[in-house]
Amino acid sequence: MNVFLASPRGFCAGVDLAVDIVDLAIQQYGTPVYVKHQIVHNPKVVADVEAKGAITVEDVEEVPEGAVVVFSAHGSPPSDYAKAKVRHLIVLDATCPLVTRVHNEAKKYTKEGKKIVLVGHIGHQEVIGTTGQAEMTLIDERQDWELPHWDKDTEVAVLTQTTLSIHDTALAVSKIKKNHPNAIVRDDICYATTNRQEAASELADLTELVLVIGAQNSSNCNRLKDVAIKKGVAAYLINGPEELDRSWLVGVEKVGITSGASTPEKQVKAVIEAISPENVFRVGPGEESTTFAIPRNLRSLVGDGTRSSHKEELIPDEDN
Ligand code: SF4
Incomplete structure (x- = not known):
């Protein structure tokens, strides 16, 4: 059996930064350091930072008065910063700069009097942070949706969650554009999401089965799985070899493996070791330098x- 390994895969610059900030906060302030929401959506990364002395909470009000808190990479609404101020917390903001850019777009277009449409997933942490920045209409492209009946002349700006499906978002945008052809559409799906989806698409073209390594609550991992399934290839999202069902591999000669932006490389390595392929070939646009x-x-x-990057390169050079 041969494994086709996506490149790029795994940690993005935003995840690297967020993990660094927790490490440096512990170094500077000692333990415990509180983290509001999972620092990134991966249980192993969360367990690693907690082993060093971080405590994950879901509400700023759970953080003791005057303590140090890191806000997660997904971004937070202004109400969280306000709560932190009341509690005299030291806030270290690990919001990915590419998410902050979306927050700034929301504030700018609001000031300009435009109606804002956010394409994003209801309940996702990033969407909670972004919808808190300004008044906006949320469109979840996984569901049936209609825009409010705005006048044709209404100025509309369309923003998106950074980790969406490129394909599904393009469909949602074209539906918005039918009613509002002059809508400003920001290209908010981030470079890491774009590159990983491109690599996953190439994997699906070459293989009979795609394994996405990562957590079930990771938006970008789920989108990688969707990319392969849309191409008619069986795909599964698993945390590691313990979730690998051997029946998936029966009769399969070419397995594609990728991982989301919050997945440590060691989880990928463990799955490859469990499969024990004859060869490992790299596929995709290649590594990133952001x-x-x-x-x-x-x-x-x-x-x-x-x-230093947390993006450990544990997989040996390809055999081809
Ligand atoms: S997936 Fe994109 S937006 Fe999210 S942390 Fe990584 S670089 Fe930032």
Whole structure:
């Protein structure tokens, strides 16, 4: 059996940054450091930071007065910052800069008097953070939806969650454009989501089965699985080898493997070891070089301001 391994896969720059911020917060302030919401949507990453002294909470009001809290990579609504102020918390913001950009777009278009439409998934943490920034209409493209009956001349700006399906979002945008052809549409699906979906699409073309390694509550992992399924290839989202069902592999010669932006490389490696393929071939647009700067108040802890990447490359060079 051969494995076709997506490149890129795994940690993105936003996840690297968020994990770094928790590490540096512990280094600077000692333990415990509180994290509002899972720092990223991966139970193993959450367990790792908790083992170092982080405590994950779901509500800012669970954080003791005056403590240090890191806000997760998904972004938070202004009401969370207000609650933190009342509780005299030291807030370190691990919101991915690409999510912050969407927040800023929402505020800008609101100031300009435009109606904002957000394409995103109801209840996802990023959407909770973004809808808190300004008044907007949320469209969940997985459901039946209609826009409010706005006048044709209404100025509309369309924003999106950063981790959506490129394909499904394009369909939603074209439906919006039918009623509002002049709508401004921001390209908010991030580079990491785009690259991983492209690689997953190539995997699906080459293989009979695609395994996405990552957590069930990770939006970008689920979209990778959807990409393969839409191409008619069986695909499963699993955390690691313990969730691998051997019956999926019966009669399969080519297995595609990828992982979401919050999945550590060691989980991918463990699945490849469990499959024990004859060859591992790389597929996709290739590795990324994007990095994000850490917050100013922690920069002194990292010397020249650059950081080491958590994107461990544990899989040996390809055999081809
Ligand atoms: S998936 Fe994209 S938006 Fe989310 S943390 Fe990574 S780079 Fe940022």
